[in-house]
Amino acid sequence: MSNAATEAAAPARRPPGIARVLRRTPARIGLAITIVFLVLTVAAGWLAPYDPYDQDLSAALSPPSADHWFGADQYGRDMLSRVMHGTRTALLAVVVADGIALVAGCAMGLVAGFFGGRVDAVVMRLVDVLLAFPYLLLALIIVAALGPGLTNSMIAIGIVYTPQYARLIRGQVLAVRNADYVRAARALGAARTRIMLRHVLPNSFTPILVMATLQAGSVIVETAGLSFLGLGAQPPSPDWGALLADGQSYFLTAWWIATFPGLAIFVVVVGFNLLGDALRDFADPRRTIR
Amino acid sequence: MSRYTISRLGQLVLVLIGVSIVVFFTMHVLPGDVATLLLGERATAAQLADLRHQLGLDQPIWMQYLDFAAQAVRGDLGTSLRSNHPALDDVWNAFPVTFQLALTSLVIAVVIGVPLGVLAGTRPGGWLDNAVLTLTLFGVSMPIFWLGLMLLLLFGAWLGWLPIGGLMPTGLDVPRVTGMTVLDSLIALRPDLLWVSLQYLALPAITLATIPLAMITRITRSEMLATAGLDHVRTARAKGMPERRVIVRHILRNALIPVVTVIGLQLGLLLSGAVLTETIFALPGLGRLMVDSILSRDYPVVQAGALFIAFVFVLVNLLVDLSYALLDPRIRRA
Numbered sequence: 249m250s251n252a253a254t255e256a257a258a259p260a261r262r263p264p265g266i267a268r269v270l271r272r273t274p275a276r277i278g279l280a281i282t283i284v285f286l287v288l289t290v291a292a293g294w295l296a297p298y299d300p301y302d303q304d305l306s307a308a309l310s311p312p313s314a315d316h317w318f319g320a321d322q323y324g325r326d327m328l329s330r331v332m333h334g335t336r337t338a339l340l341a342v343v344v345a346d347g348i349a350l351v352a353g354c355a356m357g358l359v360a361g362f363f364g365g366r367v368d369a370v371v372m373r374l375v376d377v378l379l380a381f382p383y384l385l386l387a388l389i390i391v392a393a394l395g396p397g398l399t400n401s402m403i404a405i406g407i408v409y410t411p412q413y414a415r416l417i418r419g420q421v422l423a424v425r426n427a428d429y430v431r432a433a434r435a436l437g438a439a440r441t442r443i444m445l446r447h448v449l450p451n452s453f454t455p456i457l458v459m460a461t462l463q464a465g466s467v468i469v470e471t472a473g474l475s476f477l478g479l480g481a482q483p484p485s486p487d488w489g490a491l492l493a494d495g496q497s498y499f500l501t502a503w504w505i506a507t508f509p510g511l512a513i514f515v516v517v518v519g520f521n522l523l524g525d526a527l528r529d530f531a532d533p534r535r536t537i538r
Numbered sequence: 539m540s541r542y543t544i545s546r547l548g549q550l551v552l553v554l555i556g557v558s559i560v561v562f563f564t565m566h567v568l569p570g571d572v573a574t575l576l577l578g579e580r581a582t583a584a585q586l587a588d589l590r591h592q593l594g595l596d597q598p599i600w601m602q603y604l605d606f607a608a609q610a611v612r613g614d615l616g617t618s619l620r621s622n623h624p625a626l627d628d629v630w631n632a633f634p635v636t637f638q639l640a641l642t643s644l645v646i647a648v649v650i651g652v653p654l655g656v657l658a659g660t661r662p663g664g665w666l667d668n669a670v671l672t673l674t675l676f677g678v679s680m681p682i683f684w685l686g687l688m689l690l691l692l693f694g695a696w697l698g699w700l701p702i703g704g705l706m707p708t709g710l711d712v713p714r715v716t717g718m719t720v721l722d723s724l725i726a727l728r729p730d731l732l733w734v735s736l737q738y739l740a741l742p743a744i745t746l747a748t749i750p751l752a753m754i755t756r757i758t759r760s761e762m763l764a765t766a767g768l769d770h771v772r773t774a775r776a777k778g779m780p781e782r783r784v785i786v787r788h789i790l791r792n793a794l795i796p797v798v799t800v801i802g803l804q805l806g807l808l809l810s811g812a813v814l815t816e817t818i819f820a821l822p823g824l825g826r827l828m829v830d831s832i833l834s835r836d837y838p839v840v841q842a843g844a845l846f847i848a849f850v851f852v853l854v855n856l857l858v859d860l861s862y863a864l865l866d867p868r869i870r871r872a
Contacts, residue, residue, distance in 0.1 A: 381851065382807070385813075385844060392840050472681060477814070478829070492684060495687070
């Protein structure tokens with residue numbers, strides 16, 4: 249509330265810029281976590297103290313120490329290195345799953361909103377049916393059909409998140425369909441595809457970005473969840489969910505194997521959520537109180 | 539029955555048909571031949587053709603769907619390839635475990651979440667509000683399969699206060715009536731069994747309650763804030779009504795309507811979360827059954843389980859919609 253008040257009182261030269269939104273502490277923490285995460289995906293190979301697949305049986309199940317900050321697993325593989333390399337599968341999941349959901353959802357939402365009528369009814373009933381499944385259940389039956397594996401689990405999560413983008417974009421399209429600039433484009437004889445891609449879509453960019461950021465965290469949790477269940481990434485891949493599943497078998501004797509990968513998921517998801525909240529405040533300053 | 543109820547029931551039937559089509563076609567159209575799955579890679583072409591004929595897989599796909607739908611309406615969803623029981627029986631036997639878990643979690647989430655949201659929402663910006671906001675952020679960001687393991691480690695292994703997984707200790711069985719251990723212990727009038735079953739339920743229920751708890755707290759808080767700014771609240775204060783009464787009678791009552799909807803929507807989260815929770819705590823529920831069936835390619839059970847869960851989900855959403863109309867007369871008249 250206080251933030252909104254000061255914002256409104258400040259000289260209104262321009263709406264709250266992205267820089268001002270990112271100056272708040274939670275947003276900064278979120279941005280910092282996201283940057284560290286992205287740096288690790290690129291630099292894990294140089295920064296990690298060991299090769300994530302290197303076995304050293306003399307160090308098997310050794311607890312956290314100066315040599316192995318996060319301890320070692322049952323084959324003596326360094327957990328810190330494995331957690332660092334896990335950022336790559338996590339980022340891949342975000343890019344692939346969030347990407348599928350974004351592209352498919354935007355296409356469905358654009359078509360439904362723009363054409364209206366029967367097309368709209370058919371697309372939105374499909375969305376309703378997809379939403380009639382608890383999200384993880386839908387992912388489970390898609391993985392059941394495609395077969396377990398990292399790629400298939402990412403496709404499944406992508407399909408699960410598609411309806412949400414479709415609804416968002418459809419709403420955006422309905423809001424601007426009769427806006428003056430769209431009418432003007434139509435009067436000038438622009439084709440429907442051109443109007444959708446050049447006029448409607450760019451104007452929906454901010455809400456899409458907000459949703460993609462907020463979904464990124466959920467996508468990481470869910471692909472890790474599928475891996476944890478044995479339906480996603482398979483061992484010996486250093487995927488956070490698979491590492492956790494591995495650690496579950498040893499958690500009574502070697503707590504560190506499951507603890508650190510889970511902590512990594514948690515911290516990254518907190519980061520994405522903080523960043524997403526900040527971007528949402530930027531997109532819609534009225535919602536700051538939430 | 540009002541027109542609203544009837545139209546919602548009509549939509550329900552359409553969605554259920556859609557759900558059955560999605561489940562059926564996902565299991566049949568996507569790559570992966572059922573006959574090869576059943577007989578293995580080394581089966582001869584003749585054997586495969588034989589089995590396909592037996593299962594009706596050589597029929598056009600829409601015929602197969604109609605057969606499937608006709609049998610499903612009669613409650614026949616095929617036979618489990620692992621247990622040889624009717625698939626629906628396996629699902630039905632596992633359901634009470636999941637139901638007991640989900641219901642307990644929902645109760646925990648509501649009983650703690652609503653008061654916490656009210657406390658935070660009536661003093662925005664205070665220390666409690668900030669603490670609640672931070673905790674709910676942690677809550678919604680929590681991978682519950684990790685939280686479950688950490689709770690097991692702390693309370694089960696290190697402190698030894700609670701058992702480390704399972705439904706009941708081996709050798710100790712509750713006489714099965716409903717399949718829900720807590721309720722069955724009550725029915726059997728066995729306080730000793732009740733205590734044990736509650737101990738076994740505690741950690742899984744707390745784990746599963748985390749995300750719904752965070753979401754219910756958040757929505758209660760923000761609805762309290764939104765309602766507190768409305769005119770009728772200002773009027774109530776202006777006529778000198780005590781603050782406690784303003785909060786309970788004028789803010790909370792109006793804020794609760796959207797909260798009820800959100801509570802209903804948690805069911806999807808609970809059913810999804812149950813899959814993970816049951817895996818960590820080795821509970822023989824529906825979620826665990828689904829995962830095991832997928833891993834062993836027992837597709838009749840996967841299909842039956844998916845249909846069953848989707849039906850329950852859609853049905854509960856309908857009940858939530860109808861109760862919403864009861865709470866808010868404007869919807870009934872619209």
